[in-house]
Amino acid sequence: xxxxxxxxxxxxxxxxxSVDPQAAATRRAALVQTVFPNPADRQGIDLAxxxxxxxxxxxxxxxxxxxxxxxxxxxxxxxxxxxRQNSARLTGGxxxxxxxxxxxxxxxxxSVRPVHQIFYSCV
Numbered sequence: 001x002x003x004x005x006x007x008x009x010x011x012x013x014x015x016x017x018s019v020d021p022q023a024a025a026t027r028r029a030a031l032v033q034t035v036f037p038n039p040a041d042r043q044g045i046d047l048a049x050x051x052x053x054x055x056x057x058x059x060x061x062x063x064x065x066x067x068x069x070x071x072x073x074x075x076x077x078x079x080x081x082x083x084r085q086n087s088a089r090l091t092g093g094x095x096x097x098x099x100x101x102x103x104x105x106x107x108x109x110x111s112v113r114p115v116h117q118i119f120y121s122c123v
Contacts (some may be wrong), residue, residue, distance in 0.1 A: 091123055
């Protein structure tokens with residue numbers, strides 16, 4: 001009986017921890033839209049997550065589909081984001097802080113796509 005109760009409790013806990021792919025895709029799309037207001041700049045971008053430091057967004061985590069957009073194109077879009085920061089401490093340039101490589105990400109429709117994930121720094 002204890003085993004059965006523990007199994008039920010574990011199943012309920014795991015159900016509460018599961019990620020809804022549609023909700024995750026909606027959150028990622030909202031972030032991408034905030035960071036890249038121009039719809040053309042959103043093409044091929046799966047995630048754009050700005051990280052604030054000292055009142056400005058110096059780091060941007062970007063996930064993109066390498067079959068839709070090149071890293072060079074993404075870097076240009078990130079440079080535009082950096083230029084919009086209007087900070088005397090930043091030149092509007094961009095550098096790769098950390099390249100996490102290509103990993104598979106489950107999409108809202110259940111399909112799996114390769115996503116290249118890079119942390120960029122505004123310099």
